[in-house]
Amino acid sequence: MTMPSGQAPRTGAEPRPGATAPDPAQLLAALGRSWTWILASAVATLVPGILVLVWPEATLHVVAVLVGLYLLAAGAFRFVETFARQEQGHRLPSLLLAVLCVLAGVLCLRNPLQTVTALSLIVGLVWLVSGMLTLYTALAARDLPHRGFVLGAAVLGIVAGVVVLALPAESARALTRLLGLWLVLLGLAEAGLAFAWRAALRGTDTLTRPG
Numbered sequence: 001m002t003m004p005s006g007q008a009p010r011t012g013a014e015p016r017p018g019a020t021a022p023d024p025a026q027l028l029a030a031l032g033r034s035w036t037w038i039l040a041s042a043v044a045t046l047v048p049g050i051l052v053l054v055w056p057e058a059t060l061h062v063v064a065v066l067v068g069l070y071l072l073a074a075g076a077f078r079f080v081e082t083f084a085r086q087e088q089g090h091r092l093p094s095l096l097l098a099v100l101c102v103l104a105g106v107l108c109l110r111n112p113l114q115t116v117t118a119l120s121l122i123v124g125l126v127w128l129v130s131g132m133l134t135l136y137t138a139l140a141a142r143d144l145p146h147r148g149f150v151l152g153a154a155v156l157g158i159v160a161g162v163v164v165l166a167l168p169a170e171s172a173r174a175l176t177r178l179l180g181l182w183l184v185l186l187g188l189a190e191a192g193l194a195f196a197w198r199a200a201l202r203g204t205d206t207l208t209r210p211g
Contacts, residue, residue, distance in 0.1 A: 038194035044103055046191070049182070049183025053184065067122075070128060074101040075100075076098075076124075079094075081094050093136060099131050130161075133198075135155065139151075153192075164179070
């Protein structure tokens with residue numbers, strides 16, 4: 001669950017006198033604060049969810065591959081998001097989440113013929129930890145724009161993890177529908193967060209623009 005941190009930044013890059021080459025960390029930070037990056041993360045969550053829902057006859061192998069690719073993409077988005085954190089203490093949860101997503105994605109792709117229970121456990125744990133870390137960061141960042149919206153998205157992730165862990169699917173079809181539904185819901189929540197962040201960026205740009 002990609003989440004921006006801190007006050008809404010300026011939309012344009014500020015050139016520094018005498019700068020010869022852009023700092024990669026600064027480029028990643030600017031990218032992580034972009035509302036389009038959050039929207040891209042939402043699309044990366046929505047697409048696998050929609051594919052899983054419209055392809056109910058997919059085998060467990062196909063579901064595991066789709067979930068594995070989703071987790072790898074989620075890890076990449078969250079890694080870039082780490083550089084957008086201004087406070088060092090807020091970077092650790094995002095970095096831990098990125099590592100967790102990548103490891104879970106690799107596990108799904110390396111052993112796609114695993115059992116339904118194993119796949120449910122992997123995805124449920126990732127969503128639960130993701131929601132908890134996002135909730136912690138949202139509570140710690142007092143100046144976070146649209147903080148209530150982020151808290152709601154974090155709670156949704158926690159609920160998704162708890163549901164998947166507490167209600168293990170007995171068949172691949174049931175697991176497919178459950179994972180697809182939660183992927184779509186989480187993707188829609190991220191899309192809403194992206195547009196809320198865009199509104200915050202535009203509001204900041206309007207306030208700083210000379211009259």
